[in-house]
Amino acid sequence: MLRSVFNRLIGMAIVMAIVVTVVFIIVRITPGDPAAVMLGPEATAADIAALRDRLGLDDPLPVQFGAYVLDLLRGDLGTSIFLNIPVTEALAQRAEPTFFLTLFSLLIATVIALPVGVLSAYWRGSIFDQMATTLAMFAASVPSFWLGLLLIQFFAVRLGWFDTSGYGGPGAGFFERMHHLVLPAVALGVVSSALITRFTRASMLDVLGDDYVRTARSKGMGEARVVIKHAFKNALIPVLTVIGLTAALLVSGAIVTETVFGLPGVGSLIVSAVLRRDYPVIQGALLVVAGLYVLINFVIDMLYLAVDPRVRF
């Protein structure tokens, strides 16, 4: 058991090292001088030289990489060129809307997907199953930003139930801020529910054919108890994996959705950083999101290890 945890930790460290290297390389593949690109066409040669010096771009690549890794180990993701504040601070300032958007979307996706997936598997081949499978595929085909625009058009423009964009301004209370997250969370949640529904259905189908489910039925146990207590409980492990990974993927979906709804979150920070060529922010955001993904994967593997003694890494 301890050996498995250790192996997995080593694996995670190697993957993170590669992630850091990839993030470092991405900025260096910019054609031309990254400092000149960041500052735009009106920058003077002195400005460009100053930025090159600040970012250490004149040092040899291995030295730059060493300095970058050392900074990371100290928790320093660099300083935003445009905002002139540390990237960690910029990310922290924008974390709230993204965190709650991800949380609500995941909640909506799970609340839709779990019952639909379970019932779909239980009534396999029925009209309900066919409709649910088709709808899940349809939801997976809808761009979340387009669904967001449709929701704005209907619920904000036509019915006036919500604001078309924003997060309620600086003085807005908690509930007002959350009110602004309803439409974006629905847009993102509905689209994400597709994957979880399909996995729940598949996982339930696997389990419903197992011997212990047949035994439970032959003992005369009620159907609801068989499905919920025996089958669903065991089908839940792979489903939890998908829910965990969906959480990490939702951050990606949040980038586009936040832009549609004008939410001041990490997603819109990344988009504005790309438009302004603020590379330290792009690098920092990439690292944090990829790091979260690797960490969630690790936690899921550890959960597997805890619940299933046969699992080894």
Added chain:
Amino acid sequence: MSAISSSAAGSGERGLVRRLFSRPTSAAGLAVLAIILIAAVLAPWITPYAPGKLSIAHRLQAPGIAHLFGTDDFGRDVLSRMIFAGRLSLTVGFSVVVLSSLIGVLLGLLAGYFRKLDRPLSRLIDAMMAFPDILLAIALVAALGASAANVVIALGIVYAPRLARVVRASTLVIRELPYVEAAKALGVPTPVILVRHVLRNVASPLLVQGTFIFANAILAEAGLSFLGVGVSPDVPTWGTMISLGRQYLDQAPWIMFFPGGAIVLTVLSLQLVGDGMRDLLDPRLAKDI
């Protein structure tokens, strides 16, 4: 021998299309895809107006007889632009499949066939898959510069690890099969074994995964163009059209509605075909998901 196997492969492909048509859902997907593809190819001859034809007098007109899908803020015909936009969206999607297949197949074959390379390459594949697709694509396009070609390169790099994983898994199995052992014993050079025996047998999972990547690439390209970090806003793609329509959401929702519908139809059809192929080519993989 090779003539026999190639003719067998040919009839297999024809058989696959026939069998796909025998399933109602895949048949519907194939039919819709065929219509979209034909419309994109024949765009200059079938569109009612030139896609860039300005007509300020007819700006923001609702869908009607003269303009079936209405007009945009410059009075351009939304239907005509949408059909032309399909050309670029489909071309970008298909190019991403080709590029990610080239990289993915190479990585997957090397990792699956050569034991020494498996561990480092698998770690690289794992690390690349830790980046959410849109986020990595945005970062790559930001570094390379916004253009259709760079969007293809960025998305090709983003999706290559997914294909590499599929190819590696199949290669690991095929490597141990008796006929590969026999070829090795007969002294057949490794590149020949890889192409003739291994690659041919990973073609099925590759085809299925490629279809899903096609669908994902269309969604991702639209997302990037919508954000303004993909193709130039002046070039009509489904994503740029939605981005433009967003500004007229309250006056002219049709500008963004129809291109979005085109994305949904295309992606849904690709998924239906991909699902059908997966069920037909590898029933063990089907698992009803």
